[in-house]
Amino acid sequence: MSSDTGTETETSRPSRSGLSDSASSGPGPTPPDTPTGLLTGSDLEYEHLKNRLFHGVLVAASLFGVVMLALLVLDVATDFYVGLTTYEVSLVDFVTRDGSQQAELAGFRGAIVASVILMLLTTILSFVVGVGTAIYLEEYAPDNRITRLIEANLANLAGVPSIVYGLLALAAFVNGIGLGPILLAGSIGLGLLVMPIIIVSSQEALRAVPDGVRNGSYATGATEWQTIRQVVLPAAMPGILTGTILALARAIGETAPLIMVGALFTNRLPLGPFDRFSAMPTQIYIWAQQPSQHFVHLAAVGIVVLLAFMLTMNAIALVLRSRYETEY
């Protein structure tokens, strides 16, 4: 910061007077009325030092997150490796066996199948309603109080803790209408949880379709619904699907709502939506809690399988986006 040049500075940069204060409190304070208006050497050095320090702090802070991520990945990878070698967990046995009280015999098959069924049901339950809401809000909704209420409510729903969705599913579906702790009840909880995410990402995809495309359709005499079905939706579909897959990739790792629903006690192969279940994340939780190190390492192997599913889903979403996205 340059040192002040008397009254001219006072009038032209009043808001920055605090800055020159801090500069003049440096190791080489300059008289405020130096007529040259140039920096003295020590002043500049002090400023450079401050800037370098600040830069260093910022880099360190940015690296903190990266280092933590690396440690987390390393920790899971190490435990995965130790699980495979020291505890002789065979990956083939791991994905083809169901749960067991004995760590040597415990596997993940029931949990994997349960998670896959959960995701399918969640998609069925939330996709149509979610995309429908997004279409209504983007294409039909008048700018009135009800619309604003829906939008505000949506923002609020996205901030509700996932465990509360679990409570809702527990009281309304597991016990309320007596479904019991079955896959369908769990997927209702997850479906309500991912609905706001699907709506918001679908809205973005619909917004990315330019109005010129719609107006072209209207000019041919099409109704709004015809325009949406035959012009807007096909154009927005890659974006909508990408958003949905990303939302499901988040849902597959959700643990708390499933625990609330009661997805804990069974680790058998579920055969349909009305079976009791323990999904991948809940099974990992059960194992991670055990005092036996063998079970803890089973949890690490389970985490690797779960992350593999999530990575695959993210990769599919990326491919969809890059291959089918229309550029306008």
Place this chain on the structure above:
Amino acid sequence: MRTDTNTDTSSPFTGGGQTRQDQTANRRARRALFGCALVTILTTLAIFVVLIDNAASYFFGARITELLAGASLSQEVTFTEFFTGTRWAPDHATPAHGIVPIVYGTLVITVGAAFVSIPIGTATAIYLSEYASDGVRAKLKPTLEILAGIPTIVYGYFAVAFINPVVLDPLADAVFGVSLGHYSMLSGMLVVGIMTIPMVSSISEDSMSAVPDSLRNGAYALGATRLDVSTRIVLPASISGILASYILAVSRAIGETMAVTLAAGANAQLTANPFDEIMTMTAYMVKMAQGTSAVGTVEYQSLFAVGLVLFLMTLAMNLLNDWFKRRFQEEYR
């Protein structure tokens, strides 16, 4: 939402493609889609009804519908005991219903996590927005966003398998000479802090990037350094977005469940020792749901009383966030 001219379906285009069936189909579709939108409102209502209904049977021994029908009102748990009692053990042989210890657990984890995520997240945002080259930003930003995508159960595992035994236990032993249990408050704070860093950094960075360059250039023209520009121009100009990101991170920390359950444990106690085990509201709910509490028991109902308090806390945070956005939004053109 769009407010263009095509909302009128009886437009002059009727002579062309639009038949009466088309217009009927359009109206039907509109109604069906509005029905979809109502589902989101119904979800919120259902959450309220379920929580309040079951919490009512926790406090008054009767559901809302029974109370409205004139059921005798027997106060099972007094509000005074609930909000001021310092022992939380609804499932104990001699039950106690003071929610203070688990609210304290949630708040202490939230504050601790904020001490991690707010300074680090803000500094990261400044670095990304003001210092990093395009190449660095293109790598750093997605890397940090991976942190937000990792399931919370994995963070819980990270805490229980690495942070607690490998990092904190030797540290506590060397510095204070105490040995750590399986769980600790500090590891809960750390993992929740780490997982909320990307929320602070990416939302703050968006808001900092929205500050127009003319403001920066004006300051540079006056001889300001990059530090001056970052802290005195960009920070104040983007303060609404930055504060919104803090509120979001705090709200997320309050509702965080699996990581704190695995990291901080399930022992409801009022303690200031960061190496002690504590219980948050969410951890209590997980512990209760794991048990075999039958419907109608006070343990089962306590889930919803705690859930209601948790929901109201996050709702307050969300409303505060909305208010902040409206109140402090700076518009640049």
